[in-house]
Amino acid sequence: MNANVEVRELCKRYGSKKVFEGLDLELGEGVIGLLGPNGAGKTTLLRCLATALTPDSGRTEILGLDPTHWSQRTELRKLIGYLPQNPGLYPHFTAAAMVDYIARLKEVTDRRIRKGEVQRVLAEVDLAEAAGTRVRKLSGGMRQRLGIAQTLIGDPKFLILDEPTVGLDPEQRMRFRTLTSRLGQGRTVLLSTHQTEDIAALCDRVIVFSEGKVVFDGTAPELADAASGRVWASGTQPAAAQVFWRTADGRYRVVGERPPDGTPVAPTVEDGYLQFLGAGARAGA
Template sequence: MTMAVDVRALSKRYGQKRVMDGLDLEVRPGVTGLLGPNGAGKTTLLRCLATVLAPDSGEMRIIGLNPADGAQRTELRRQIGYLPQDPGLYAHFTSAQMLDYIAILKEMTNRRQRAEEVRRVLTEVDLTAQSNVKIRKLSGGMRQRLGIAAALVGDPGFIILDEPTVGLDPEQRMRFRTLLSRLGETKIVLLSTHQTEDVAALCERVIVYRAGQVIFDGDPTGLAWQAGGKVWSTAERPVGDEVYWRTTEGRYRVVGARPHDGEAVEPTVEDGYLRLLAEAEEEVA
């Protein structure tokens, strides 16, 4: 099996809006973070990679298979784990029944094998005690963890996660990071999120996606330094259009031009991301 995702000249349009515009992308084993503002086209890209949506043009080769070919697409779907923003869990199923159903869809025909797989993925997301609980009775965080478990059924080589940490408490997020970092040692993990702290903690590579185009592709440190020399601490509320917020120390953190009494501070991934988007908006204007 070729452990790689290769996308060439991928395009997708909804009416007059082009949400992907000749996109080229390569993803290799490891955890890759996908950042971008709402409406950037991230979910459309993930749905194309998950073979849920067909692009208008372009080519994809995912772990050596061509999703445009029907037979290869069927085989590919056995190798993909996908968590959409809305996992579509059936409320009247128990957790174990839902995962068993996913295993059947992945053509796991041996009942004992399916039962073992269900136990395995429930353990991975710490839901063993809820295996026989109806989904409608689970908390929001538990349902999110069940969606993650569903994406892991069948031990896929390519795992696609769209906003996976929504609804997770801090302890659950730490457990999720541990799980993802382990998976990334041997699998391709593509993680779309608005949580820059998850990207900083998990991802060896981060892609910033805006208006159907990649505007940054590098490591989290490189993204943080997109705001190098442009992050300041000041005692006075800034005047103008710069991005700023008041910190717990009572000072203001400013991303942009230096205030008259600004003291330089080291940028974070969030700072670099905000500055990169601001510069992209300035170019359009």
């Protein structure tokens, strides 16, 4: 793999709490999904990669640049598009003014070029007609799309998206998938989400992050296969220790040990994810 992002022995703590320690990671071109429970360290890792947070130790090289050097970090920030969980949009700005402001921060100084960039990225996320609407009047989904538009300013080579589909309706999510799959051609897109269906639909590679460690690194089908022989359909409610839920047909989907009347079910990415989080092991306890 030709890595655009290399992380070596990365460490980050908050006081006495260790978020991750000795983390090694390489990211190449394509759409890479990052899965993990709340508190696993995903957002901290994304902030370090976006140069918004400084790790305590270790080495990071992104697009051939070292963010520990001030001049290289400044150059790198022009090449990164970062969507945090809470983009921090200014409510009194119009959608166009908000994106224009980010373009200025990215040092797109030519007014004509900046205007063209604002129009381009708003069109990419279907907000061209809302360019003059103030942020406070946009719906939650429109604000999320505006956040995505901001990340596209300057045609960045490394996109970091933290929960980008929150607030999007099914049609908007489909459009996001179309856009993201196209953006993954010729650049690195790191997508953190709890939506396993987005991972299965979009990602060339999936990383499962748990307690500051990579516990799985492979393809979406390989992640689903990890739960092979551990997913069942049952007509009776399993024991409370099992991981299960009631499906629309009245049966129960069980991840873990086979129930007495269990019949095998094809595993999904979500099932494999539960396995790597230890749910499958706990199910048989």
